Amino acid sequence: MKLPDNFYFSQSNLQDYVDCPYRFYLRYFLQLKWPALVVDDALAFERRGQIGARFHHLIQQYLHGVPDNRISNLAGADPEPELAAWWEDFLQFVAPMVVGQRYVEAALSTSLGGHRLLAKFDLVLLRADRSLDIFDWKTSRRVPREALLLQRLQTRLYRLILAEAGQDLAGGQPLNPDQITMHYWYASQPDNPVSLPYSLDAFRSDRVYLGELVSEIAARSETRFGRTEDHDKCRYCVYRSHCDRGKQAGDFDAFEDVEIDPQDFGLDIEFDQIAEIAF
Numbered sequence: 455m456k457l458p459d460n461f462y463f464s465q466s467n468l469q470d471y472v473d474c475p476y477r478f479y480l481r482y483f484l485q486l487k488w489p490a491l492v493v494d495d496a497l498a499f500e501r502r503g504q505i506g507a508r509f510h511h512l513i514q515q516y517l518h519g520v521p522d523n524r525i526s527n528l529a530g531a532d533p534e535p536e537l538a539a540w541w542e543d544f545l546q547f548v549a550p551m552v553v554g555q556r557y558v559e560a561a562l563s564t565s566l567g568g569h570r571l572l573a574k575f576d577l578v579l580l581r582a583d584r585s586l587d588i589f590d591w592k593t594s595r596r597v598p599r600e601a602l603l604l605q606r607l608q609t610r611l612y613r614l615i616l617a618e619a620g621q622d623l624a625g626g627q628p629l630n631p632d633q634i635t636m637h638y639w640y641a642s643q644p645d646n647p648v649s650l651p652y653s654l655d656a657f658r659s660d661r662v663y664l665g666e667l668v669s670e671i672a673a674r675s676e677t678r679f680g681r682t683e684d685h686d687k688c689r690y691c692v693y694r695s696h697c698d699r700g701k702q703a704g705d706f707d708a709f710e711d712v713e714i715d716p717q718d719f720g721l722d723i724e725f726d727q728i729a730e731i732a733f
């Protein structure tokens with residue numbers, strides 16, 4: 455069995471593979487859907503995901519030029535007071551940072567070793583000095599350590615793809631990796647975004663790592679997508695009963711401690727609908 459010809463490697467499917475090759479196999483080869491809950495409190499989980507999605511939507515509107523006061527009214531009318539507080543923090547701490555040419559929800563793809571890689575950015579900002587900033591909004595409570603964020607597949611993939619495929623965003627001029635910085639903004643720590651500047655060394659390292667990773671996945675025979683040895687990875691996996699790794703869903707309160715954002719669930723990109731470069 456092969457991956458579909460139109461398959462794109464993304465941060466979420468690569469993370470699945472790195473966490474557990476068998477999960478990747480179930481989800482992308484067999485396309486087995488969600489047979490179990492991710493956490494024990496499904497309503498709280500869903501509610502949290504929905505607040506995060508509404509917050510992202512407010513930010514999108516702001517970045518597209520909708521006046522602050524109209525968005526503040528929307529945030530104030532939201533049934534979850536948390537959202538209005540996040541919005542106030544966003545206005546105070548982020549709005550002054552996002553000055554430049556904005557590419558909101560930009561999707562870029564590139565090819566590595568004959569395989570297609572895709573990133574969908576919350577925001578790419580082109581500044582007057584031609585530097586490019588990637589912004590990613592997070593509403594999970596826990597802020598990972600910088601070292602972890604640097605190793606995160608999202609960080610490695612997003613910065614690499616922007617360096618490889620982002621020259622159209624920068625007026626057609628070739629890009630140097632050191633023009634790029636990725637910022638994670640956590641609503642729980644609004645005055646302290648984590649900023650990760652890119653470099654040529656990191657770019658070269660990411661190219662090798664990601665190139666080998668996607669080649670390994672594409673070449674792997676169907677019977678060799680093994681189950682992870684790390685049972686912690688199964689706690690919040692929907693396939694745990696299928697794998698006989700426990701029937702009980704993971705604890706919602708501890709969910710944030712494993713640094714997973716509820717928004718990451720159920721937001722799979724429709725790859726077929728995204729052109730080679732679309733923004």
Ligand code: SF4
Nearest residue numbers: 474681688691694697
């Ligand atoms: S339950 Fe565990 S072994 Fe099974 S797919 Fe999920 S992470 Fe992999």
